[in-house]
Amino acid sequence: MPKRIVDTEHKSIDRVAVDALLVGIRNGLGYLGKEGEPILEKMGDRMLEYLTMVGEVKSHSKPEEIRQSLQELFTSNGYPKEIPLKFKGSPPTPSMPDFINYLGGTRKEDGDHKKDYLTQSKADGKAQVDWVIYEMVIYGMSRGLDSIGAQGQILTNRIAGGMLDYLVENGRIEPSDDPEVFLQRMGDFFLKAGFADKIVKEFEGSPPNALVLTYYHSRYHMNVLPRLRDAGNLLYSCPPCLAAGSILRRSRGTRIVYDVEIRVLPEGEVVLRHKIYPGGESFSEEQAQETSRLMK
Amino acid sequence: MNIRNEIQEQVSLIETPLVLLSVSPVSYQEAVLDVLRYFSDRFGSGLYITLNRPSATLQGSFEKAGIRGSNLVFLDSITNIPEHDTESCCFLGRMRELTDLSLGVSKMVTERKGINFVLLDSVSTLLIYNDPKSVARFCHLVAERLRKWGLPGAFICVEMGEGMDTIAQLAQFCDAYVKGVG
Numbered sequence: 001m002p003k004r005i006v007d008t009e010h011k012s013i014d015r016v017a018v019d020a021l022l023v024g025i026r027n028g029l030g031y032l033g034k035e036g037e038p039i040l041e042k043m044g045d046r047m048l049e050y051l052t053m054v055g056e057v058k059s060h061s062k063p064e065e066i067r068q069s070l071q072e073l074f075t076s077n078g079y080p081k082e083i084p085l086k087f088k089g090s091p092p093t094p095s096m097p098d099f100i101n102y103l104g105g106t107r108k109e110d111g112d113h114k115k116d117y118l119t120q121s122k123a124d125g126k127a128q129v130d131w132v133i134y135e136m137v138i139y140g141m142s143r144g145l146d147s148i149g150a151q152g153q154i155l156t157n158r159i160a161g162g163m164l165d166y167l168v169e170n171g172r173i174e175p176s177d178d179p180e181v182f183l184q185r186m187g188d189f190f191l192k193a194g195f196a197d198k199i200v201k202e203f204e205g206s207p208p209n210a211l212v213l214t215y216y217h218s219r220y221h222m223n224v225l226p227r228l229r230d231a232g233n234l235l236y237s238c239p240p241c242l243a244a245g246s247i248l249r250r251s252r253g254t255r256i257v258y259d260v261e262i263r264v265l266p267e268g269e270v271v272l273r274h275k276i277y278p279g280g281e282s283f284s285e286e287q288a289q290e291t292s293r294l295m296k
Numbered sequence: 297m298n299i300r301n302e303i304q305e306q307v308s309l310i311e312t313p314l315v316l317l318s319v320s321p322v323s324y325q326e327a328v329l330d331v332l333r334y335f336s337d338r339f340g341s342g343l344y345i346t347l348n349r350p351s352a353t354l355q356g357s358f359e360k361a362g363i364r365g366s367n368l369v370f371l372d373s374i375t376n377i378p379e380h381d382t383e384s385c386c387f388l389g390r391m392r393e394l395t396d397l398s399l400g401v402s403k404m405v406t407e408r409k410g411i412n413f414v415l416l417d418s419v420s421t422l423l424i425y426n427d428p429k430s431v432a433r434f435c436h437l438v439a440e441r442l443r444k445w446g447l448p449g450a451f452i453c454v455e456m457g458e459g460m461d462t463i464a465q466l467a468q469f470c471d472a473y474v475k476g477v478g
Contacts, residue, residue: 031457149348283394283430295402
């Protein structure tokens with residue numbers, strides 16, 4: 001596994017990017033109600049696993065040392081000191097069952113999620129968090145959906161829709177009826193937030209059948225994606241790519257299969273080709289009849 | 297009541313039942329094992345159409361759950377490798393079109409011996425890159441063929457908060473609609 005990249009120009013990211021993803025997670029899974037809690041808990045545990053994997057928390061540490069290093073990481077990033085850390089089994093294994101609510105600024109009280117401080121970061125965009133927090137959230141979100149396989153992409157897409165809505169509602173991305181303009185503004189937001197040094201977008205075909213996105217020094221693609229693929233995770237969870245998919249789906253009714261091709265080039269350049277499926281019927285009545293004739 | 301018992305209750309008197317199983321994401325893994333146990337216990341060997349998890353991953357998890365992998369052949373359209381056949385699996389390539397899938401199913405059922413049931417896992421995966429109407433049409437075609445071939449089967453769906461219209465449509469041409477709870 002490559003060493004985690006930490007030495008690019010952007011060491012931190014606009015906290016609103018993290019908050020938007022957390023809101024997306026809660027809204028995207030909201031339809032499950034209480035039944036969705038095991039998924040949120042799994043996401044939390046996988047987030048903690050990411051911190052261990054990249055060395056932010058030493059796996060062999062004593063419980064108190066783990067608590068301390070987590071407190072240091074989170075308080076230095078503007079989160080509350082009271083982290084929902086628990087230890088299970090023997091030897092004690094750390095677990096953060098209420099991690100999503102902690103990060104999202106809500107606490108579970110008598111089964112209800114009380115809103116606490118989530119809106120803190122939305123106004124001016126001055127709040128920044130270390131990139132490892134964002135990496136951790138994306139990794140945990142993706143791994144938390146491991147058990148449902150590739151179809152988890154539908155939930156990931158819903159989460160991205162919720163994330164995009166949050167950024168629009170909070171004035172961080174100005175929407176447009178023209179998808180090209182909307183895509184540009186969304187890309188500009190992520191660039192300014194510190195997602196990558198440069199993002200280049202290109203469509204192939206007419207009408208478009210592929211979206212090619214090139215990222216320069218994107219920590220998601222350098223640090224998170226290889227770890228997800230190593231773990232056998234089938235989902236694609238790059239926030240700007242998913243937001244692009246959301247915009248295209250809503251404006252043109254198209255569907256996207258992400259990460260059909262990925263090329264990692266020198267100098268921190270990553271080229272991704274996402275396949276676009278047109279809106280409308282992919283298997284018409286005529287095609288069904290013809291296929292039926294061909295089936296034995 | 298677990299899913300296996302629920303299926304048993306609804307279709308035990310039907311000779312070649314067609315089941316629609318709709319489960320929450322939380323109970324999905326367990327539900328897949330339950331439905332597979334029911335069909336392999338009752339009908340023996342079968343075809344597992346996997347669109348959602350690579351066949352190699354499934355074989356491992358079935359083995360772990362005590363389900364004999366040798367009872368199954370796979371039609372795999374999720375593993376990202378070029379199209380080819382092995383003794384236990386036909387790899388179609390990742391996320392193939394519905395026409396290719398239909399023909400793949402037909403080829404497997406007619407050319408491989410010992411396929412006594414067919415499971416499709418999952419309808420939800422098809423909704424990533426197809427519209428609901430086309431997915432329903434594809435499932436209807438597969439269901440018609442299963443009836444013609446005299447084979448029982450099951451369509452597995454995961455409740456994603458969307459695509460419920462598709463589930464309602466599929467329920468109309470299945471013998472039983474089993475809704476698994478977490």
